Every structure is written in C-alpha cells, then in structure tokens.
Amino acid sequence: MKLNEVFRGMICEIHGDETVEIKDLKYDSRGVKRGDLFFCISGFAEDGLKYAPEAVKKGAAAVVVTEFQPNLDVTQVIVKNDRETMALAACRFFDFPAKRMKMVGVTGTNGKTTTTYMLKAIAEQAGMKVGVIGTIRNMIGDEVIHTERTTPESVDLQRLLKKMAEEGCDIVAMEVSSHSLVLKRVFGIEFDVGIFTNLTQDHLDFHQTWDNYIAAKSMLFEQSRISVINIDDDSAANMMAAARSEIIKYSVMQPVQYAAKEIEITHESTQFDIDLNGHTLHVEIGIPGYFTVYNAMGAIVAANALGIDSYCIEQGLKAMPPVAGRFEPLDTHGGSFSIILDYAHTPDSLKNAIATAKKFAPGRVVTIFGCGGNRDATKRAVMGKIAGEMSDFTIITSDNPRYEEPVAIIAQIEEGMRQTSGEYVCIVNRRDAIEHAIRTAKKDDVILLAGKGHEDYQEIKGEKHDFDEKVVVEELLNKLGYHK
Ligand SMILES: CC(=O)N[C@H]1[C@@H](OP(=O)(O)OP(=O)(O)OC[C@H]2O[C@@H](n3ccc(=O)[nH]c3=O)[C@H](O)[C@@H]2O)O[C@H](CO)[C@@H](O)[C@@H]1O[C@H](C)C(=O)N[C@@H](C)C(=O)N[C@H](CCC(=O)O)C(=O)O
Numbered sequence: 507m508k509l510n511e512v513f514r515g516m517i518c519e520i521h522g523d524e525t526v527e528i529k530d531l532k533y534d535s536r537g538v539k540r541g542d543l544f545f546c547i548s549g550f551a552e553d554g555l556k557y558a559p560e561a562v563k564k565g566a567a568a569v570v571v572t573e574f575q576p577n578l579d580v581t582q583v584i585v586k587n588d589r590e591t592m593a594l595a596a597c598r599f600f601d602f603p604a605k606r607m608k609m610v611g612v613t614g615t616n617g618k619t620t621t622t623y624m625l626k627a628i629a630e631q632a633g634m635k636v637g638v639i640g641t642i643r644n645m646i647g648d649e650v651i652h653t654e655r656t657t658p659e660s661v662d663l664q665r666l667l668k669k670m671a672e673e674g675c676d677i678v679a680m681e682v683s684s685h686s687l688v689l690k691r692v693f694g695i696e697f698d699v700g701i702f703t704n705l706t707q708d709h710l711d712f713h714q715t716w717d718n719y720i721a722a723k724s725m726l727f728e729q730s731r732i733s734v735i736n737i738d739d740d741s742a743a744n745m746m747a748a749a750r751s752e753i754i755k756y757s758v759m760q761p762v763q764y765a766a767k768e769i770e771i772t773h774e775s776t777q778f779d780i781d782l783n784g785h786t787l788h789v790e791i792g793i794p795g796y797f798t799v800y801n802a803m804g805a806i807v808a809a810n811a812l813g814i815d816s817y818c819i820e821q822g823l824k825a826m827p828p829v830a831g832r833f834e835p836l837d838t839h840g841g842s843f844s845i846i847l848d849y850a851h852t853p854d855s856l857k858n859a860i861a862t863a864k865k866f867a868p869g870r871v872v873t874i875f876g877c878g879g880n881r882d883a884t885k886r887a888v889m890g891k892i893a894g895e896m897s898d899f900t901i902i903t904s905d906n907p908r909y910e911e912p913v914a915i916i917a918q919i920e921e922g923m924r925q926t927s928g929e930y931v932c933i934v935n936r937r938d939a940i941e942h943a944i945r946t947a948k949k950d951d952v953i954l955l956a957g958k959g960h961e962d963y964q965e966i967k968g969e970k971h972d973f974d975e976k977v978v979v980e981e982l983l984n985k986l987g988y989h990k
Pocket residue numbers: 533534535536547548549550551552553554557654655656657658659683684685686689712
C-alpha cells in the first residue's frame with residue numbers, strides 16, 4: 507500500500523515521497539525490515555524517536571513522528587497523537603478486518619479470560635468459527651498462537667484480526683485490558699458487543715488513581731454498539747454513562763430482565779436458570795464458584811444479543827472444557843487432599859477463590875500465593891489480609907518477582923497478614939512452598955495454588971524460568987511418594 511493511502515482521511519503532514527510503497531508497519535526498531543513504515547512511539551521508558559536512525563538504516567521507507575526531524579534523511583509523516591494514529595493506520599493497512607467479523611470485547615478486573623472461553627464454547631456450538639484474543643493464548647479455531655500480552659499492540663492486533671478474517675472466523679471474543687484502552691491498542695475498532703465484568707483493585711501502579719482506572723475501562727463502551735453491563739458492580743453506572751448506544755443490563759442480585767435464578771454451586775459445577783426470549787434456560791458449567799454465574803451471564807447475554815439461539819447457549823456451556831488454570835482441580839495421584847490451580851492475583855479474585863474453596867472443603871483450605879513484582883504494590887497487604895482472614899493456613903511465597911526483591915514483596919504481604927489471626931509461613935521459593943503444602947497436607951485439605959494459573963514460567967530479574975505449576979505439582983507428588 508502506498509504511504510498516502512495508509513493515511514488517507516487522517517490529519518497529518520507528509521514530508522517527502524508520499525507515494526512510497528509500504529510493506530509493513532512496525533513500532534519496534536528491532537524488527538524493522540526494508541520497506542517498513544516505522545512509528546516512533548513516545549513510551550514510558552524510552553522515546554521511539556531515538557530509534558528512528560536505526561530503523562532508517564535497516565531500510566524503513568518512512569517514519570512517523572510528532573515533530574519534523576531535520577536530521578533524518580527519509581520520508582516523514584508528522585502526526586499529533588502517535589498511538590492513536592498508529593492504531594488508525596493499522597486498521598486501514600490491514601483493511602479493517604474487524605468489520606468483517608462480529609467483535610466482542612470483554613473488559614473488567616476479573617473474569618475476562620473465562621468469559622471469552624464461554625463465548626467461544628457457545629459460538630462454536632452454533633457452528634461459528636471463533637477467534638480468541640487474550641491472556642492465555644490467541645486462537646483461530648483450534649489453532650493456537652502464542653501471545654505476550656492480554657491485548658496486543660494495535661499493529662499486532664490488526665495483523666492478527668486480518669489473519670482471523672482470512673481464515674474464516676465469524677466472531678472474535680477478545681479481552682480488552684485497561685492498559686490497552688489507555689494505550690489506544692484497540693482504537694478504531696467498533697465492537698458489536700462490549701461486556702463489563704467488574705471493577706476491583708488492580709493496576710494502580712499504571713493508572714495511579716481509582717478514577718483513572720474507571721475511566722480507562724469505560725472507554726470500551728464508547729466504542730461498542732451494544733454494552734452488556736453487570737449492574738451488581740459499583741462501577742456499572744460509570745460504564746453505562748460512557749455507553750454510546752444500546753445498554754443491556756444483567757444481574758444476579760436485582761430483578762432485571764436478565765437475572766440469574768435458582769443458583770446452585772457444587773464442588774464441580776455451577777448451575778442456574780435464566781429467562782431468555784420467553785424460555786427458561788438451565789445453565790450448567792463445570793467451573794464451581796459464584797463468580798462463574800457472573801461470567802456466564804455476561805457471555806449468555808452477549809451471545810443472545812448477537813442472535814445466537816438459546817439451545818446453542820445452553821449446550822455450548824454444558825460442553826465447555828475447563829479453562830486452563832481457572833479454578834482447575836489437579837490430579838493428586840490418590841492423595842487424600844485436593845489441589846486447585848487458580849489465577850487469582852487480585853484482592854477480589856483471591857477472596858472469591860478462597861470463598862469457593864471453603865464452601866466445599868471438607869478439611870482446611872491452605873492458600874499458597876505471592877504477588878507479582880513491578881505491579882500494583884498497594885494490593886499486596888490487602889491480599890495478605892484476605893488470605894489471613896479467610897484461609898485456615900497460608901503459605902506466602904513468590905509469584906513473578908520480576909525486578910523486585912522477593913523478600914520485600916513478601917514483607918508487604920505480611921503487613922496485611924499480621925492484621926489478622928491467620929496462621930502462616932513464608933517460603934520464598936514457590937516450588938518449596940508447594941512441597942511444604944503437600945508434605946504437611948492433612949486428609950481432606952484443599953490446597954489452593956493462587957496467582958499463576960496457566961503460566962508456564964516464573965519471571966525473575968528479566969529472565970523467564972520454566973515453571974509450569976501443573977508440572978511442578980506432578981514432580982512433587984512423585985517425589986513425595988504419590989504415584990499414579
Ligand atoms: C505499561 C505498558 O503497557 N507498556 C507498554 C508500552 O511500553 P512503553 O511505553 O514503556 O515503551 P518503551 O519501552 O518506552 O518504548 C517506546 C517505544 O520504543 C520502541 N523501541 C524500544 C526499544 C528499541 O530498541 N527499539 C524501539 O523501537 C518500543 O517498541 C516502543 O514502541 O508500549 C510497548 C509497545 O509500544 C508495550 O510493549 C509495553 O507493554 C509492556 C511490555 C507491559 O508489560 N505491559 C503490560 C503491563 C500490559 O500491557 N498488560 C496488560 C494486561 C493487564 C491485565 O491483565 O489486566 C495487557 O494487555 O497485556
């Protein structure tokens with residue numbers, strides 16, 4: 507595509523050859539190839555402008571900057587907003603792939619991944635090919651595509667959407683993180699449906715204030731044709747105020763049109779009824795927990811708004827496979843205790859996960875968790891307090907310490923723990939922590955491994971070490987004499 511085509515209809519100034527051919531779009535100089543258009547993004551850590559000479563040396567056909575650079579001998583596009591322009595240019599360059607599929611965006615602090623897998627199960631039951639974009643992996647039908655981010659950078663996102671459209675996806679269920687909304691990764695996409703799950707504490711390192719966090723999440727509903735809102739959440743009004751057009755409310759506690767009734771939660775499933783188009787649907791899902799009702803309600807209401815029939819909704823959820831690392835029971839090789847693998851890494855999700863475990867545990871609930879380094883530090887003591895108040899025993903350990911000192915993170919968690927009478931130990935090494943829990947497990951205990959879920963690594967000082975908690979548990983069970 508020619509440069510002036512990429513920017514057609516956008517406010518910008520082109521200095522140099524505006525008909526130069528553009529082969530691809532890049533925002534990281536390390537991946538630039540001959541003929542690429544390089545976007546200089548002014549980031550938190552670096553100014554992409556610094557890397558423009560490197561991009562030009564590698565053969566970039568043009569660069570996008572916010573001010574003309576007299577020292578750069580290449581065609582330059584001068585724009586006002588770097589990330590917004592990059593997102594819009596990516597929509598055009600990849601030929602607006604989102605317009606060719608039904609787009610469902612899910613935002614909220616917890617439940618995004620789970621909700622997208624529920625939508626996948628429902629849409630596949632209806633015979634649709636589904637694209638999934640999110641934390642665990644991206645998927646085109648059954649094909650798995652590795653991902654680094656929950657919501658990819660705009661250029662990577664549009665490239666992926668194009669692939670999904672070309673491979674015949676009818677619908678895309680994607681997680682829309684608050685980072686992605688602020689950083690304009692989904693700018694330019696019109697979602698057919700936007701879903702709001704809930705808003706509780708997380709990511710205050712990035713957003714700084716609660717109001718900023720609310721404002722970030724609400725941006726999704728400015729760009730959604732239909733907004734599906736959990737009105738039991740305290741921030742629902744903010745989301746609805748941002749909504750551009752139709753709003754559909756759902757609830758578990760209030761008598762609105764879409765409300766869950768007759769809720770029944772067992773140790774292996776969640777069941778409830780919902781009235782849909784004059785029929786009562788009996789929903790059954792293999793993930794225990796009150797929160798599962800909420801996630802399913804969002805998925806059901808969205809699917810219904812897209813015209814998917816009730817039978818497919820019911821059957822799709824019934825047949826849905828477990829979501830990796832989301833309250834997933836692990837094989838204990840005949841041990842008389844249970845082990846649950848979960849991804850709770852926020853105060854609210856930890857509270858929910860422990861509460862669900864407690865509801866069914868015939869014995870103690872032993873919670874093992876840590877908190878990620880270089881992420882919201884204010885949630886650490888809060889999570890310590892929750893674990894102390896709700897668990898029968900807690901093992902405080904490491905999550906992904908990243909560039910922080912593990913013992914310093916643990917000390918912050920302990921501050922909250924010490925406000926309770928909860929019994930606990932601190933074991934910095936996560937493998938040792940799990941080993942301790944298995945060694946000391948009593949009959950009927952539930953060991954709740956919280957925080958790492960599907961992750962197969964532990965990030966320490968910039969390096970990702972192999973750490974798949976499922977594999978670690980297998981190894982430890984074998985070591986401790988529990989053989990299959
Ligand atoms: C906080 C955040 O989201 N930061 C994102 C942001 O980084 P940044 O603004 O700091 O970028 P920077 O490092 O200053 O670099 C500026 C520009 O120079 C470029 N550069 C840099 C070095 C170089 O050699 N050459 C070069 O061209 C970079 O590619 C970038 O375009 O823009 C980068 C791409 O432009 C992203 O890769 C980066 O994601 C970082 C790695 C990240 O960890 N993000 C996490 C927090 C995140 O987005 N998480 C959410 C999930 C949250 C949830 O679960 O709810 C997600 O959607 O994944």
